[in-house]
Amino acid sequence: MTGGEVKGTVTPFDSVYSPAAVREAAAKVHDSIADHQKDLARVQGFFSDNTNLINLVQRLPDELSHDIMVPFGGAAFFPGKLIHTNEFLVLLGEGYYADRTARQTVEILKRRGKSLESQVESLKAKMMNLEAEARFFDSTATDAAEGLVEIMEDYVEEPNKCKPESSMTPGLPDSNVASISDNARTSTADDEYAQIMAMLDEREKEELDHENASDTNKELGEFETEAPAEDDSSSDEEEIVEAATRSSTSPHSLNNKGNEIFQNSSGNAGKQTSQTGFSARRSFTGSIIEHDDANLPKSSSNQSTTSNPAKPVSRFKMQKGNR
Amino acid sequence: MAESSELRRQKVKKFEDFVEGRLKPDLVNAIAQRDKVFEQQKIFSDLKRNIQVLEKSGATSLRTRVNLGSEVYMQADVPDTRRVFVDIGLGFHVEFTWSEALDFISVREARLARQVEEYTHLIANIKAQIKLVLEGIRELLQLPPE
Numbered sequence: 504m505t506g507g508e509v510k511g512t513v514t515p516f517d518s519v520y521s522p523a524a525v526r527e528a529a530a531k532v533h534d535s536i537a538d539h540q541k542d543l544a545r546v547q548g549f550f551s552d553n554t555n556l557i558n559l560v561q562r563l564p565d566e567l568s569h570d571i572m573v574p575f576g577g578a579a580f581f582p583g584k585l586i587h588t589n590e591f592l593v594l595l596g597e598g599y600y601a602d603r604t605a606r607q608t609v610e611i612l613k614r615r616g617k618s619l620e621s622q623v624e625s626l627k628a629k630m631m632n633l634e635a636e637a638r639f640f641d642s643t644a645t646d647a648a649e650g651l652v653e654i655m656e657d658y659v660e661e662p663n664k665c666k667p668e669s670s671m672t673p674g675l676p677d678s679n680v681a682s683i684s685d686n687a688r689t690s691t692a693d694d695e696y697a698q699i700m701a702m703l704d705e706r707e708k709e710e711l712d713h714e715n716a717s718d719t720n721k722e723l724g725e726f727e728t729e730a731p732a733e734d735d736s737s738s739d740e741e742e743i744v745e746a747a748t749r750s751s752t753s754p755h756s757l758n759n760k761g762n763e764i765f766q767n768s769s770g771n772a773g774k775q776t777s778q779t780g781f782s783a784r785r786s787f788t789g790s791i792i793e794h795d796d797a798n799l800p801k802s803s804s805n806q807s808t809t810s811n812p813a814k815p816v817s818r819f820k821m822q823k824g825n826r
Numbered sequence: 827m828a829e830s831s832e833l834r835r836q837k838v839k840k841f842e843d844f845v846e847g848r849l850k851p852d853l854v855n856a857i858a859q860r861d862k863v864f865e866q867q868k869i870f871s872d873l874k875r876n877i878q879v880l881e882k883s884g885a886t887s888l889r890t891r892v893n894l895g896s897e898v899y900m901q902a903d904v905p906d907t908r909r910v911f912v913d914i915g916l917g918f919h920v921e922f923t924w925s926e927a928l929d930f931i932s933v934r935e936a937r938l939a940r941q942v943e944e945y946t947h948l949i950a951n952i953k954a955q956i957k958l959v960l961e962g963i964r965e966l967l968q969l970p971p972e
């Protein structure tokens with residue numbers, strides 16, 4: 504099971520992710536979540552204003568003229584009437600205006616609404632990513648404080664994959680003996696859990712394959728050079744998130760964390776085999792993987808979405824700013 | 827020696843925190859309030875100017891463009907400009923003739939100027955306090971070398 508030629512390193516979590524720094528990072532992520540929340544609220548406000556305006560513009564041409572109070576500066580009104588009720592002057596941005604009829608104005612406003620919606624979507628996606636990061640940092644902070652240890656072994660490619668049901672049981676408690684011996688208690692519960700996990704692993708494999716292939720070498724380098732928890736480096740965060748999303752909510756989190764980091768570091772390209780490969784030599788690979796698979800697509804798309812900029816904003820924003 | 831310098835360092839830190847945490851935000855707040863009053867002043871002085879222009883030109887009707895929201899404008903016609911509804915505060919608008927409106931605006935402007943005065947005093951006060959604390963810190967820091 505734990506093959507004879509394994510070589511690896513054992514590093515306590517505290518040295519890699521010092522609790523204080525992790526907590527700071529968690530706080531920073533929470534802050535940026537709050538900022539995004541505000542932006543989201545603002546854009547949603549714009550969107551509802553836009554909808555109201557569409558309704559108004561549609562109703563105005565029903566009458567020849569409307570009696571209104573015409574504002575005069577910021578603090579005075581004149582009683583007056585709205586005339587030429589089918590002619591609207593619309594700001595297109597950058598000081599350009601257009602005279603349009605009601606129907607044409609409604610079309611312009613609908614297009615604006617669409618761009619606002621896409622902004623809302625991208626903001627929401629960003630926020631979800633940030634929340635996943637925050638969850639990971641929180642769990643890492645607790646883990647590090649509890650003295651979790653990370654074990655890494657070099658990955659040797661297996662020619663044949665073994666199905667989890669047969670070979671997973673022997674593998675479970677052994678490898679992580681060094682980490683936390685108390686976690687051996689979870690082995691039996693882990694068995695059934697691992698079985699379910701194995702089936703999910705198949706699905707994950709497809710999603711993670713192409714990502715992991717590129718990430719493998721990076722992760723190997725990162726972890727083994729044990730850079731201190733500089734959470735600023737984005738690649739670090741990506742991997743951490745990947746690791747996190749696979750383990751965040753599991754009750755066996757302590758045990759899992761070691762497993763998953765191990766798993767990550769020892770070659771996610773080999774994840775193709777590791778997740779299902781419970782070969783006798785691999786101590787404990789991939790058996791306990793994040794069962795919350797809703798997170799997985801996000802984790803793999805994490806790297807891509809984090810680079811998604813917000814859509815066309817400036818022009819419209821400027822319009823709003825003019826108000 | 828070491829203990830007293832340690833104590834001194836702690837005091838300095840306490841003073842600095844006080845400046846950053848209390849005095850500077852207070853200053854920022856006071857400046858923000860004063861700016862708001864400035865804006866009000868500007869609004870009313872613009873209004874006064876416009877009414878004076880109207881009076882001079884003797885126009886009784888007006889054609890304007892009204893913002894319906896999100897910079898979508900529509901033409902509006904004001905048939906009789908001699909009666910203006912001016913915001914006197916607390917959500918009330920009073921119907922004035924031109925001359926009455928101008929009187930009211932001058933009263934309002936006087937009041938706003940007084941408010942600006944008050945805020946300016948407050949700001950000067952806070953700035954003085956900040957200076958005092960900084961001087962105290964400087965004194966504390968200059969003593970150790972001696």
